[in-house]
Amino acid sequence: MPRYALKVEYNGAPFAGWQRQADQPSVQGAIEAALAKLEPGAHTIAAAGRTDAGVHARGQVCHCDLAKDWAPFRLSEALNHHLRPLPVAIVDAAAVSEDWHARFSAVERRYLFRLVTRRAPMSLEAGQVWQVKHALALDPMRESARHLIGLHDFTTFRSTMCQAASPVKTLDALQIERVETDWGPEYQFRLRARSFLHNQVRSFVGTLERVGAGAWQPDDVLSALHACDRAACGPVSPPHGLYLMGVGYPDDPFAD
Structure with missing residues (x-):
């Protein structure tokens, strides 16, 4: 067939x-x-x-x-x-x-998470981004993100319902950019790995948001990672800011 x-x-x-x-x-x-x-x-x-x-x-x-x-x-x-x-x-x-x-x-998955900071309710972007009403500090979030890159036991950052055989994964990239848009400051989290655990990206973003808000310090993220305990994770961000952007293959079937 x-x-x-x-x-x-x-x-x-x-x-x-x-x-x-x-x-x-x-x-x-x-x-x-x-x-x-x-x-x-x-x-x-x-x-x-x-x-x-x-x-x-x-x-x-x-x-x-x-x-x-x-x-x-x-x-x-x-x-x-x-x-x-x-x-x-x-x-x-x-x-x-x-x-x-x-x-x-597949040898790679790429995700984007969009987070917007503004007080007024979202209208046109409602359901497409996670909105928080407070400001975020970019540099501490970036410092925290560096702790997560590489080969780790990500038990802390996976759902208790995750069916993956092992919590050990390699995160190849976690980049955070602040983009000034017409609808407010947008923080874009771009992640790349061969595969991800259930709720891993949303657990990362929810935890990093706490760092940006000043409730966590960057070293707290490293401690949470080393704890290998789901209870050590920060809040899990909502799903509507998350996008599966692309999948990589050794020979891209869609290449021209």
């Missing part, structure tokens, strides 16, 4: 997450339903990562197996037609080998 890689963009607000749910809307369920409109029958797709309820994506990747050969552009156009009016879009499609896997072939 021909296999296709799909690059997917979505607003996570109306969904219970990526993973198919029996009684709640999901991104996976929406795409599988669209596939069934093209080729009747049950479809099961696999994704590079399962985003939680409310988390967005610019560059999620999944793959599907179909009965007939499709031109990738025609496949993406047909799927987008059947996905309307849901906030899900297939932004690219590519034919891949039958042993290519969206999850297991």
